[in-house]
Amino acid sequence: MIVKKIEDALNKQINAEFYSSFLYLSMSADFASKNFDGFANWFGIQAKEEYEHAIKVYSNIIERGGKVILAEIAAPKTAWKTALEAFEEVYAHERKMTGMIYNLMDMAREEKDYATEEMLRWFVNEQVEEESNTLKIVEQLKMIGDSKGSLFQIDHRLSKRGEKK
Numbered sequence: 137m138i139v140k141k142i143e144d145a146l147n148k149q150i151n152a153e154f155y156s157s158f159l160y161l162s163m164s165a166d167f168a169s170k171n172f173d174g175f176a177n178w179f180g181i182q183a184k185e186e187y188e189h190a191i192k193v194y195s196n197i198i199e200r201g202g203k204v205i206l207a208e209i210a211a212p213k214t215a216w217k218t219a220l221e222a223f224e225e226v227y228a229h230e231r232k233m234t235g236m237i238y239n240l241m242d243m244a245r246e247e248k249d250y251a252t253e254e255m256l257r258w259f260v261n262e263q264v265e266e267e268s269n270t271l272k273i274v275e276q277l278k279m280i281g282d283s284k285g286s287l288f289q290i291d292h293r294l295s296k297r298g299e300k301k
């Protein structure tokens with residue numbers, strides 16, 4: 137069984153992961169419309185991963201005998217001026233998500249919900265990876281400044297990102 141307090145918090149997390157997916161899909165659409173196919177690819181894969189995160193929490197609630205409640209997903213922004221602006225937002229968003237995971241972890245420990253703690257450990261590690269990957273791109277985009285050539289090089293590199301096995 138799962139206590140109500142944790143069930144409610146995990147349902148909120150499902151919504152936050154779906155929102156992340158929505159946000160990144162919106163970025164993907166925006167960059168695709170501007171012919172940055174590599175950025176669009178990167179954001180698109182990121183969106184799929186966030187959807188998978190939502191399903192991970194969803195499955196966990198069900199497995200623990202809880203009830204999944206799906207709520208409205210807020211509409212994301214639809215346009216970003218530059219790739220740097222978008223990636224800075226991704227990085228800030230991921231840091232916020234890390235904070236949410238840590239809060240959940242605190243709650244799971246308080247409630248001695250070791251099963252939830254175990255599931256959250258996966259998310260803790262995932263957040264380390266996501267923060268580090270996105271920060272690296274932010275820093276590279278800052279480094280290239282206004283160089284169009286370098287921007288297209290980064291776009292080309294991000295076109296190579298494949299889905300996680």
Ligand SMILES: [Fe+2]
Pocket residue numbers: 153156185186189233
């Ligand atoms: Fe996530």
Ligand SMILES: [Fe+2]
Pocket residue numbers: 156186230233266
């Ligand atoms: Fe994420």
